[in-house]
Amino acid sequence: xxxxxxxxxxxxxxxxxxxxxxxxxxxxxxxxxxxxxxxxxxxxxxxxxxxxxxxxxxxxxxxxxxxxxxxxxx
Numbered sequence: 433x434x435x436x437x438x439x440x441x442x443x444x445x446x447x448x449x450x451x452x453x454x455x456x457x458x459x460x461x462x463x464x465x466x467x468x469x470x471x472x473x474x475x476x477x478x479x480x481x482x483x484x485x486x487x488x489x490x491x492x493x494x495x496x497x498x499x500x501x502x503x504x505x506x
Contacts, residue, residue, distance in 0.1 A: 441477030
């Protein structure tokens with residue numbers, strides 16, 4: 433789960449459109465969903481990340497979002 437507490441950021445699941453995150457926005461991420469999150473190009477981004485224990489689930493860092501994809505954000 434991601435909770436935006438300041439600034440402006442984005443969350444994007446693989447193959448879907450990005451979702452803007454502003455203070456108070458919450459995204460509940462299901463297990464094994466490939467995604468990325470970070471600051472919008474023109475802002476800083478502060479968030480809380482909460483991991484809920486589950487069976488056969490783990491957090492894995494994958495490749496970085498490409499600069500081309502990141503630069504498409506508004």
